[in-house]
Amino acid sequence: MGTRRAPSVRSKKPLTAARLDELALAYVARFATSKAKLARYLSRKVRESEWVEDVDAMTSCEAVVARMERLGFVDDRQYAAMRGGAMTRRGLGARRVRAQLRVDGIAEDDADEAIEAAEDAGVRAALGFARRRRFGPFAVRASDDPKLRERQIAAFARAGHSLAIAREILAIAPGDEAALAALDGQAALD
Numbered sequence: 001m002g003t004r005r006a007p008s009v010r011s012k013k014p015l016t017a018a019r020l021d022e023l024a025l026a027y028v029a030r031f032a033t034s035k036a037k038l039a040r041y042l043s044r045k046v047r048e049s050e051w052v053e054d055v056d057a058m059t060s061c062e063a064v065v066a067r068m069e070r071l072g073f074v075d076d077r078q079y080a081a082m083r084g085g086a087m088t089r090r091g092l093g094a095r096r097v098r099a100q101l102r103v104d105g106i107a108e109d110d111a112d113e114a115i116e117a118a119e120d121a122g123v124r125a126a127l128g129f130a131r132r133r134r135f136g137p138f139a140v141r142a143s144d145d146p147k148l149r150e151r152q153i154a155a156f157a158r159a160g161h162s163l164a165i166a167r168e169i170l171a172i173a174p175g176d177e178a179a180l181a182a183l184d185g186q187a188a189l190d
Contacts, residue, residue, distance in 0.1 A: 012048065013049050013050065014049065014052045015045065015050065015052065015057075016053055017063075017064075019095045020042060020045065020061065020064055021064050021067070023041075024041075024042060024065070025068075028039055028073040028074060032082060033074060033079065034074065034081075034104045035065050035068075035069060035076055035105065036104065036106070038065050038074055039061055039065050039105075039106075041091075042058075042061040042064060042065070043058065043061055044143050046058070046061060054135055075106075075142050076106050076107065076110040077110045079106065080101050080106045080111045080114040081117070083104065084097045084114030084115065085114070085117065087118070088117070088118045088121045088124075089125075091125050091129030091140065091159065092118075092159050092160050093118065093122060093125055093129075093159055093160030093162070094115055094118040095125065096160025096162060097118040097160065098111070098118075098160075099160070101114065101115070122165065123183065124167055125161070126156065126159075126166070127184065128133055128159065129159050130156075130169050130170075133155060135152050135155070135171050136170045136171070136174070137170045137172040137173065137176055137179065138171070139174045141174060149170060152166070152170055153170065168183070169183065
């Protein structure tokens with residue numbers, strides 16, 4: 001048997017305002033982010049380190065976030081549009097997009113356009129979700145199992161789609177190209 005070593009006691013690394021600025025710049029260079037996410041990242045770095053400046057650490061974090069926004073490295077409206085579009089393309093609905101943007105700290109006025117775009121693409125996103133999950137018209141074979149249907153409707157709801165569109169898609173039999181084309185036409189008109 002080997003001997004166990006005591007866990008190392010790591011001293012906190014010193015953190016200055018200049019280093020905080022470098023961390024923020026590296027973060028925004030690597031990730032698309034919102035102001036709130038950048039502020040959470042910087043405050044976590046402050047908690048993990050030893051702050052050695054005379055000014056308040058949280059004030060420095062706010063100043064760095066404001067500077068990144070002023071330089072155009074962080075733009076919540078653009079982030080919301082990018083994030084909402086990506087989620088819609090993955091087949092997620094407007095409710096899920098709204099919830100995620102709220103988690104990401106995007107203000108309502110910055111998120112409005114992204115949410116509106118997700119609502120406009122709702123049927124297309126729901127069809128994409130059904131296609132990926134092989135539900136309704138994309139299933140291998142028809143099923144009359146009510147429990148399976150309930151699970152599929154629940155999956156649609158978790159993905160942020162309305163129950164009405166979930167039921168409408170699940171009502172289409174596998175291979176019914178005419179009904180699917182009609183629903184696709186409805187999506188194009190939205």
